[in-house]
Amino acid sequence: xxxxxxxxxxxxxxxxxxxxxxxxxxxxxxxxxxxxxxxxxxxxxxxxxxxxxxxxxxxxxxxxxxxxxxxxxxxxxxxxxxxxxxxxxxxxxxxxxxxxxxxxxxxxxxxxxxxxxxxxxxxxxxxxxxxxxxxxxxxxxxxxxxxxxxxxxxxxxxxxxxxxxxxxxxxxxxxxxxxxxxxxxxxxxxxxxxxxxxxxxxxxxxxxxxxxxxxxxxxxxxxxxxxxxxxxxxxxxxxxx
Amino acid sequence: xxxxxxxxxxxxxxxxxxxxxxxxxxxxxxxxxxxxxxxxxxxxxxxxxxxxxxxxxxxxxxxxxxxxxxxxxxxxxxxxxxxxxxxxxxxxxxxxxxxxxxxxxxxxxxxxxxxxxxxxxxxxxxxxxxxxxxxxxxxxxxxxxxxxxxxxxxxxxxxxxxxxxxxxxxxxxxxxxxxxxxxxxxxxxxxxxxxxxxxxxxxxxxxxxxxxxxxxxxxxxxxxxxxxxxxxxxxxxxxxx
DNA sequence: TCAATAGTGTCTTTGAGACACTATCCG
DNA sequence: CGGATAGTGTCTCAAAGACACTATTGA
Numbered sequence: 001x002x003x004x005x006x007x008x009x010x011x012x013x014x015x016x017x018x019x020x021x022x023x024x025x026x027x028x029x030x031x032x033x034x035x036x037x038x039x040x041x042x043x044x045x046x047x048x049x050x051x052x053x054x055x056x057x058x059x060x061x062x063x064x065x066x067x068x069x070x071x072x073x074x075x076x077x078x079x080x081x082x083x084x085x086x087x088x089x090x091x092x093x094x095x096x097x098x099x100x101x102x103x104x105x106x107x108x109x110x111x112x113x114x115x116x117x118x119x120x121x122x123x124x125x126x127x128x129x130x131x132x133x134x135x136x137x138x139x140x141x142x143x144x145x146x147x148x149x150x151x152x153x154x155x156x157x158x159x160x161x162x163x164x165x166x167x168x169x170x171x172x173x174x175x176x177x178x179x180x181x182x183x184x185x186x187x188x189x190x191x192x193x194x195x196x197x198x199x200x201x202x203x204x205x206x207x208x209x210x211x212x213x214x215x216x217x218x219x220x221x222x223x224x225x226x227x228x229x230x231x232x233x234x235x236x237x238x239x240x241x
Numbered sequence: 242x243x244x245x246x247x248x249x250x251x252x253x254x255x256x257x258x259x260x261x262x263x264x265x266x267x268x269x270x271x272x273x274x275x276x277x278x279x280x281x282x283x284x285x286x287x288x289x290x291x292x293x294x295x296x297x298x299x300x301x302x303x304x305x306x307x308x309x310x311x312x313x314x315x316x317x318x319x320x321x322x323x324x325x326x327x328x329x330x331x332x333x334x335x336x337x338x339x340x341x342x343x344x345x346x347x348x349x350x351x352x353x354x355x356x357x358x359x360x361x362x363x364x365x366x367x368x369x370x371x372x373x374x375x376x377x378x379x380x381x382x383x384x385x386x387x388x389x390x391x392x393x394x395x396x397x398x399x400x401x402x403x404x405x406x407x408x409x410x411x412x413x414x415x416x417x418x419x420x421x422x423x424x425x426x427x428x429x430x431x432x433x434x435x436x437x438x439x440x441x442x443x444x445x446x447x448x449x450x451x452x453x454x455x456x457x458x459x460x461x462x463x464x465x466x467x468x469x470x471x472x473x474x475x476x477x478x479x480x481x482x
Numbered sequence: 483t484c485a486a487t488a489g490t491g492t493c494t495t496t497g498a499g500a501c502a503c504t505a506t507c508c509g
Numbered sequence: 510c511g512g513a514t515a516g517t518g519t520c521t522c523a524a525a526g527a528c529a530c531t532a533t534t535g536a
Contacts (some may be wrong), residue, residue: 014298015256018339057255057337061328085326085341087302096298098259100326100339170488188526190489195524210487211533411515429499431516451514452506 016087016096020065021052021138023083023145024075024104026111027162031126032178034142035113036134037072038121043093044135046120050142052099065102073122074114079105079161084144091137101141103148105161153179157198160218166202168213169193257328257337261306262293262379264324264386265316265345267352268403272367273419275383276354277375278313279362284334285376287361291383293340306343314363315355320346320402325385332378342382344389346402394420398439401459407443409454410434 024035036048053068055061062080070076080102087098115122125131127146133139152158159175173189193199199216206213265276277289294309296302303321311317321343328339356363366372368387374380393399400416414430434440440457447454 016259016296018257018259058330060330084323089299089301426499
């Protein structure tokens with residue numbers, strides 16, 4: 001393509017590589033988990049890393065994130081949102097690599113992992129018990145993702161993305177507690193959720209040891225993935241990396 | 242550098258260009274203004290665009306933003322924060338260009354513009370009266386920047402970055418009104434600001450027609466650029482592009 | 483019946499908003 | 510003094526939190 005009148009710029013001749021990395025969260029055994037792949041090749045061979053890879057010339061950044069995620073882990077059809085772009089000059093020993101990080105949330109009941117040729121292993125890890133230091137600056141990216149998740153949790157319905165189709169209010173409360181790292185009052189939680197009017201009674205009940213649980217479904221009407229209510233005031237510690 | 246074991250990836254051979262674009266806001270004549278440059282060359286020759294340019298291989302993204310901004314407009318020493326990364330495949334007719342956008346805020350009293358060789362003109366425009374459609378997807382970037390500014394205004398001290406060193410509480414109120422596009426109650430505003438304890442009385446007064454104004458300075462102690470108080474509940478319409 | 487879990491009601495405190503009031507200058 | 514601008518006090522109402530209470534099951 002014609003590039004007349006841009007001759008002054010040196011970087012035209014040397015371009016950084018551009019990758020996407022995805023912080024995929026799910027809930028497993030009542031704990032927040034993140035998806036990691038074990039690297040097969042240098043650099044950081046044998047280390048765990050966030051799934052991700054190079055962007056193709058004819059796909060959008062978000063498409064690249066979806067494609068890489070599916071290729072590397074088999075995970076697809078998920079909630080995805082751009083997180084932050086990391087580009088310190090020496091974050092990758094090979095060359096200058098700028099990485100656009102995404103957050104993804106997958107339902108607790110949709111987890112079919114697949115290992116690609118490019119990695120040794122793919123696994124969910126509790127964010128409380130990571131397998132040592134991650135490759136590159138992926139610890140920073142993960143921390144940034146966690147911050148974002150916590151902060152959006154409080155004024156959006158993001159948390160519903162982590163639940164199975166059908167769930168109880170106390171299970172939802174449990175997610176909030178897990179991610180926020182604090183206990184919430186049961187009564188106030190019920191009130192908030194009910195007032196927000198984002199749940200639909202499925203008519204189903206789940207039997208257990210005590211009183212059966214009412215099972216709900218997330219109302220996917222207005223704006224679909226869009227947040228519908230504010231859980232409580234947003235926190236001040238927004239992402240700033 | 243060695244790139245062994247990455248031979249599978251096609252994009253190694255064709256990399257996108259990476260640029261930064263900066264949405265610089267200031268306050269002029271009690272109105273929110275944004276800084277634009279008039280392009281000298283194809284594409285979009287003669288159109289107004291956000292300042293920005295290509296990233297060098299050995300600078301961080303933020304450094305690139307500061308450098309480009311100073312080169313193109315002369316503006317320096319400002320508050321800067323990453324906004325969002327735009328990368329639709331055809332957003333630039335020359336080639337695939339991924340742009341990392343930043344927001345910048347400059348004080349009303351620090352405005353010395355300079356036109357570089359690469360552009361015809363550099364000017365502040367009221368966000369209410371833009372000069373037609375901007376180049377590339379810069380209208381979208383600007384809109385995203387405005388959203389972010391509005392949303393952070395309400396729970397951070399970002400607005401102080403737009404003011405001169407010394408200012409009155411009613412001037413601050415005026416900024417909030419301008420950016421939020423609504424009137425605020427004087428009494429409630431005083432209360433909020435006072436309670437937040439982010440201002441320092443300079444001891445100075447400014448005389449005018451009525452009672453003299455008390456002049457304050459922003460407390461730059463804890464965390465410096467960090468937000469210290471929450472103006473009010475965060476809005477729900479966060480950036481999602 | 484009790485243990486276990488689900489779900490509701492209600493009191494108190496906090497903070498946002500509306501709005502009336504007081505203060506200090508000039509002429 | 511009156512006009513103009515700066516700054517304070519106070520009432521009301523809604524939402525957040527604490528916490529005690531009731532409900533429904535199985536054994």
